[in-house]
Amino acid sequence: MIINQDREFMRQAIKMATKGVFSASPNPRVGCVIVKDSKVIGKGGHITAGKEHAEIIALKEAGLDAEGSSVYTTLEPCNTSGKTPPCTHSLINAKVSRVIVAMKDPNPNVNGGGISDLIKAGISVTYGVLEVEAINLNLGFIKRMKYGQPWVRAKVAMSMDGFIALLSGDSKWITRQQARKDGHKWRARSCMIMTGIGTLRKDNPQLNVRSVKTSRQPTKVLIDSKLELDINYSFFDSSQTIVFTSVHSNYDDNQKKQFKDKNIEILKISCNPKFPNHLDLRGVLKELAARGCNELHLEAGAKLSGSFMQENLIDECLIYVAPIFLGKGLPVFQVTESVKSLFDASKWAFSEVVKLGDDLRIILRPCGFDPLGFFHKDSN
Amino acid sequence: MIINQDREFMRQAIKMATKGVFSASPNPRVGCVIVKDSKVIGKGGHITAGKEHAEIIALKEAGLDAEGSSVYTTLEPCNTSGKTPPCTHSLINAKVSRVIVAMKDPNPNVNGGGISDLIKAGISVTYGVLEVEAINLNLGFIKRMKYGQPWVRAKVAMSMDGFIALLSGDSKWITRQQARKDGHKWRARSCMIMTGIGTLRKDNPQLNVRSVKTSRQPTKVLIDSKLELDINYSFFDSSQTIVFTSVHSNYDDNQKKQFKDKNIEILKISCNPKFPNHLDLRGVLKELAARGCNELHLEAGAKLSGSFMQENLIDECLIYVAPIFLGKGLPVFQVTESVKSLFDASKWAFSEVVKLGDDLRIILRPCGFDPLGFFHKDSN
Numbered sequence: 001m002i003i004n005q006d007r008e009f010m011r012q013a014i015k016m017a018t019k020g021v022f023s024a025s026p027n028p029r030v031g032c033v034i035v036k037d038s039k040v041i042g043k044g045g046h047i048t049a050g051k052e053h054a055e056i057i058a059l060k061e062a063g064l065d066a067e068g069s070s071v072y073t074t075l076e077p078c079n080t081s082g083k084t085p086p087c088t089h090s091l092i093n094a095k096v097s098r099v100i101v102a103m104k105d106p107n108p109n110v111n112g113g114g115i116s117d118l119i120k121a122g123i124s125v126t127y128g129v130l131e132v133e134a135i136n137l138n139l140g141f142i143k144r145m146k147y148g149q150p151w152v153r154a155k156v157a158m159s160m161d162g163f164i165a166l167l168s169g170d171s172k173w174i175t176r177q178q179a180r181k182d183g184h185k186w187r188a189r190s191c192m193i194m195t196g197i198g199t200l201r202k203d204n205p206q207l208n209v210r211s212v213k214t215s216r217q218p219t220k221v222l223i224d225s226k227l228e229l230d231i232n233y234s235f236f237d238s239s240q241t242i243v244f245t246s247v248h249s250n251y252d253d254n255q256k257k258q259f260k261d262k263n264i265e266i267l268k269i270s271c272n273p274k275f276p277n278h279l280d281l282r283g284v285l286k287e288l289a290a291r292g293c294n295e296l297h298l299e300a301g302a303k304l305s306g307s308f309m310q311e312n313l314i315d316e317c318l319i320y321v322a323p324i325f326l327g328k329g330l331p332v333f334q335v336t337e338s339v340k341s342l343f344d345a346s347k348w349a350f351s352e353v354v355k356l357g358d359d360l361r362i363i364l365r366p367c368g369f370d371p372l373g374f375f376h377k378d379s380n
Numbered sequence: 381m382i383i384n385q386d387r388e389f390m391r392q393a394i395k396m397a398t399k400g401v402f403s404a405s406p407n408p409r410v411g412c413v414i415v416k417d418s419k420v421i422g423k424g425g426h427i428t429a430g431k432e433h434a435e436i437i438a439l440k441e442a443g444l445d446a447e448g449s450s451v452y453t454t455l456e457p458c459n460t461s462g463k464t465p466p467c468t469h470s471l472i473n474a475k476v477s478r479v480i481v482a483m484k485d486p487n488p489n490v491n492g493g494g495i496s497d498l499i500k501a502g503i504s505v506t507y508g509v510l511e512v513e514a515i516n517l518n519l520g521f522i523k524r525m526k527y528g529q530p531w532v533r534a535k536v537a538m539s540m541d542g543f544i545a546l547l548s549g550d551s552k553w554i555t556r557q558q559a560r561k562d563g564h565k566w567r568a569r570s571c572m573i574m575t576g577i578g579t580l581r582k583d584n585p586q587l588n589v590r591s592v593k594t595s596r597q598p599t600k601v602l603i604d605s606k607l608e609l610d611i612n613y614s615f616f617d618s619s620q621t622i623v624f625t626s627v628h629s630n631y632d633d634n635q636k637k638q639f640k641d642k643n644i645e646i647l648k649i650s651c652n653p654k655f656p657n658h659l660d661l662r663g664v665l666k667e668l669a670a671r672g673c674n675e676l677h678l679e680a681g682a683k684l685s686g687s688f689m690q691e692n693l694i695d696e697c698l699i700y701v702a703p704i705f706l707g708k709g710l711p712v713f714q715v716t717e718s719v720k721s722l723f724d725a726s727k728w729a730f731s732e733v734v735k736l737g738d739d740l741r742i743i744l745r746p747c748g749f750d751p752l753g754f755f756h757k758d759s760n
Contacts, residue, residue, distance in 0.1 A: 159725065160699070160744065161712045162542020170722060309705060319540070323744055324725040325689060327715030332541045335707030342550055345539065345704040350740060353733060360730060360742075364540065364703055 019045035026292030028141040066094040102134035106145040140294030150296040163329025178357035190297035194221040196304035302334035317364040399425035406672030408521040446474040482514035486525040520674030530676040543709025558737035570677035574601040576684035682714035
């Protein structure tokens with residue numbers, strides 16, 4: 001039975017988990033709160049992959065008092081040795097009497113095993129307290145673990161009549177400062193930021209995280225099927241970049257050296273049989289997931305975003321709408337095939353609508369998306 | 381000094397005024413509450429033009445008790461004889477001691493004269509209680525009285541990417557039932573509903589009020605510069621229709637008779653010197669205001685709506701947004717001239733954003749619009 005007190009302490013654990021929003025990847029965001037006699041005696045959040053898990057930080061704070069305590073953790077404790085020893089051992093050794101878990105660990109190496117081990121050791125386990133909230137915090141991790149792809153969030157800033165730029169390409173600025181700053185938060189929480197060669201050519205953007213504090217910059221990803229990039233683009237100024245290009249692209253030894261010097265990795269990928277001019281974007285996503293990408297931030301022009309939309313590869317649209325009308329301009333999503341009837345339109349649901357200064361921020365998820373179904377569905 | 385109690389009773393008077401939202405035009409929406417010893421002893425709302433004013437209904441209910449009472453009225457009492465005798469006389473005769481007024485009557489025949497007469501008669505007058513709320517209820521009446529044009533509300537139903545229909549013209553249905561039903565409320569409150577010949581040709585819509593109860597249907601207005609209408613369109617099935625056409629349009633006696641039988645009035649109007657293919661829409665609006673149009677509901681295609689937008693003739697956008705993407709389609713506003721820079725974009729402000737079932741309803745007003753300034757500004 002889930003009681004109100006359990007929800008309250010789990011809420012605190014979720015708050016601890018959010019401390020890792022910008023930095024825990026490729027690990028999930030996890031928080032833990034240890035309670036004895038209705039008092040919090042230890043808490044922790046998993047901040048950086050490779051560093052201590054949330055449960056271990058909380059147990060250290062609780063010390064010997066952990067014996068007989070209740071442990072609230074947003075994710076099932078691991079029973080495997082990775083970069084750190086299994087958390088289940090530490091909990092059993094600390095003689096805690098109860099563990100309350102928001103969600104299972106979707107990692108196939110754990111997947112309920114941690115809970116089983118705790119029960120076998122005589123610890124009482126309560127499952128499912130604020131499960132939806134915990135899932136929402138880790139949609140990217142779940143997508144990668146269960147579906148082998150990252151959670152794709154397409155970011156768009158547009159006018160009220162659906163244009164992302166004037167016909168001239170001018171898009172500075174459709175939205176105001178508050179919305180633009182908010183956009184950096186979403187970049188910061190992503191593992192990778194993707195754009196297309198067209199955007200680099202037109203705007204020469206850095207596409208890094210500014211305006212908000214973060215301990216790491218996301219990896220950058222470029223879709224450049226004909227390998228037309230210029231290594232002097234601002235995009236390549238910092239951190240690591242992965243460039244996907246067609247198997248038919250060639251480059252010489254001189255270029256090879258330049259790419260290496262700039263920390264640019266070139267990955268060749270086949271084309272989409274249905275759209276021969278497009279790279280196989282599903283293959284791109286699988287490759288990025290294999291490299292630990294939980295959340296992919298897609299910030300691209302109408303062409304690349306349109307391909308993602310047309311191939312149903314977007315999990316979430318993050319749309320900033322400015323209260324202006326342009327009349328003419330570049331569309332949000334450029335599609336090659338027109339919808340035949342309104343029945344065939346791409347259907348979404350308003351997940352959140354908030355005013356940010358003078359602009360609106362709208363979050364859309366696919367129509368019928370249900371976090372519990374997404375998490376518990378057998379992906380095979 | 382405005383005290384809380386005054387606000388509370390004025391709120392009740394405004395509630396009475398809303399009873400006339402669908403039917404008071406061309407008169408303003410007015411409500412009145414009479415209070416004695418902190419108790420409401422009479423209330424009234426002006427429901428239909430030509431029928432009793434709100435103050436008179438409330439005074440009748442209060443009877444002889446009105447002596448020494450406080451009268452809350454959302455609009456300054458009239459001191460003129462129109463279809464009914466002046467309300468100031470009735471208030472003075474009833475020996476009320478105080479009148480609280482939300483807003484002045486912008487009718488140039490009154491314009492503060494009612495308040496002066498009350499003061500001269502020794503009645504204490506408090507001005508400006510919930511003035512903004514009263515103004516918002518009567519934006520159309522104010523626009524007509526002060527600016528000689530109706531308040532133009534452009535209604536649009538569009539996809540998230542800004543299309544009102546597929547390229548084929550198919551627009552049934554972009555939004556769902558709840559949004560469509562809501563649209564009928566806005567039609568019902570308008571004095572007139574305007575569309576263009578293109579919409580009649582494409583959709584053959586009735587454009588009347590259904591789904592909500594109303595005692596009157598708005599007058600219909602058609603923009604048809606070349607007089608290409610077919611009298612068998614559903615649009616002409618009921619009530620009165622005004623058709624604006626170019627001074628160059630001609631029709632024979634047979635047509636003349638048909639128009640008369642169908643209650644269709646043809647008005648010739650000159651073209652816009654800047655856009656020779658367009659009728660002079662400002663002239664159209666002046667003509668409609670002269671015929672008592674407070675609120676004009678514009679429900680048209682991209683061309684006519686685009687002309688209104690381009691000529692800055694829209695006071696309010698009523699936009700229903702469906703969470704779908706079409707990729708290609710017909711735009712919201714078709715403009716002839718492209719915006720040169722983002723600085724020149726048509727700038728608005730989000731006045732209201734609400735979820736209606738699965739869709740959004742967004743109300744936009746011109747950036748910087750301020751009801752008090754709009755009301756008090758010297759229009760000359």
